[in-house]
Amino acid sequence: MSSPEFSNPIVRWIEYRLPVFSMLNHELHEYPTPRNLNYMWNFGSLAGFCLVIMIVSGIVLSMNYTAHVDYAFASVERIMRDVDFGWLIRYIHMNGASFFFIVVYIHIFRGLYYGSYKAPRELLWILGVVILLLMMATAFMGYVLPWGQMSFWGATVITNLFSAIPLIGENIVTWLWGGFTVDNPTLNRFFSLHFLLPFVIAGVVILHIAALHQHGSNNPLGIDIKNKGDTIPFHPYYTVKDMFGLGVFLTIFMAVVSFAPNYMGHPDNYVEANPLVTPAHIVPEWYFLPFYAILRAVPDKLGGVIAMFAAIAVLFVLPWLDRSPIRSAKFRPVYFVLFWVLLADCILLGFCGAMPAEGIWVVLSRLGTVYYFAHFIILLPLLGLYERPIDLPLSISKPSPSGTSA
């Protein structure tokens, strides 16, 4: 690592005592980055930006929110009607959650396609899955706070998942609720944790970035950096590229916030929570739908819960299930097909999760669930043994040895 010379005397004074400027320069300026990153590599920094949007808008919202069953719904309506720009900030927060998941899911599938989870980036990947889990917990508890019908019944159903645990299940659920049903103590603790977890996420994000910068970004070819010609400095090349992507993202995001703010929401959540009436058809937010489908696909209470959690848990061990040394799907003809089938399978599960659990949708949910696990547990390990990869290029800056274009 080179230590740059700074001309500003104040910067030099600080740098001598706390090397923050050389650190920033090293990680955001000269940081050598593969020269061939495509736009799929924008989504990491975009996810970070989403986290900032969510924390800023969330803190401002909390200034007008009341975490009490008698006031929560009305305080949210007050934010929408009376508080200056409250409608805008709440819609930013609401849709920000959806866009955060859109960005993160693209980020994850990017990692799956280009094999970004493989050595030496296993921990980087695992930290990412931890962030996903924390995001899910945060989003779930945040959805409870407006205390609408979906909030209440979503909270009831999800917390009841834990009642599937043998022997102590009921006790755990009572402990989660702090009472005998979802009630004021539940709302209070969810608010507290919903406020806390984003900062925990921010902490894990720092570890995620530290792990990333240890070996640098993977790249579309999935091969290691061989020499200086393979890299370019992060600034200005990728700062500009990230800023451009951010501009496109913000355009789409603000278009939805402005013109279709409730498109991804559910109208039932504008009805205040009623502990005596369950809505006829309850569904989670769209980003939980595939997991919800897996939950309902298994005709056994405990089995469904285990399958749902296993769907994420399997991602933790993915780096060891996929035995192929080749990272990028570009050079793995069979994995290339399986990747797209998996993506289609996840989308199918998403649709199944949104539909009532009856008729054809149950059958499709079960097929989708079986395939999801088969992909990770059966197909990927076999692929490592039998797949014949295409020849890799010699380096990022050189064409492939066989002359086929990369």
Added chain:
Amino acid sequence: MSEPVHAAGNHDADVGMDEGRRDFLFMATGAMAAVGTVAAVWPFLSNLRPAADTLALASTEVNVASVAEGQSITVVWRGKPTFIRHRTAKEIEEAQSVNLDDLPDPQADAERVKPGEAKWLVIVGVCTHLGCIPLGQKTGDVKGDYDGWFCPCHGSHYDTSGRIRRGPAPANLAVPPYEFLSENVIKIG
């Protein structure tokens, strides 16, 4: 020191070629970013202002029919204690006879009451020094050396018109905007 390798293009060829255009792009991008940042920050700052429902409660109506001569009541207006005093003839006389040149914050009593309603004094009961509530509303309270109000925090004396006479407070107790809706009903704010 490692000079970054600009593998993406021939760096030397760029220099001097389009400096003007590059500067323009840089400035234009920066200007747009600045405008965008201000536009993004504005709603968040504006969000902290009093909300519409808070503003809707910004006025208070008070029926003073039951306030006998020599009595005071304290009402809440915009969250602040507001003193309404039915002044005695003696107090009015005291308030009107003061030489304005003797006052730290000169203001005639006539400017602090409504015309023809000199018996009603309406003032915000917040000391202009550091925001404590002066004594003098209850019978038995210390009223200070000028028969009005006395702030116990730092010893400011107010007279029967609520004007500062002695002590650290810089200004008279504020007179809120108010009007008589009828003979006995006052609307403050």
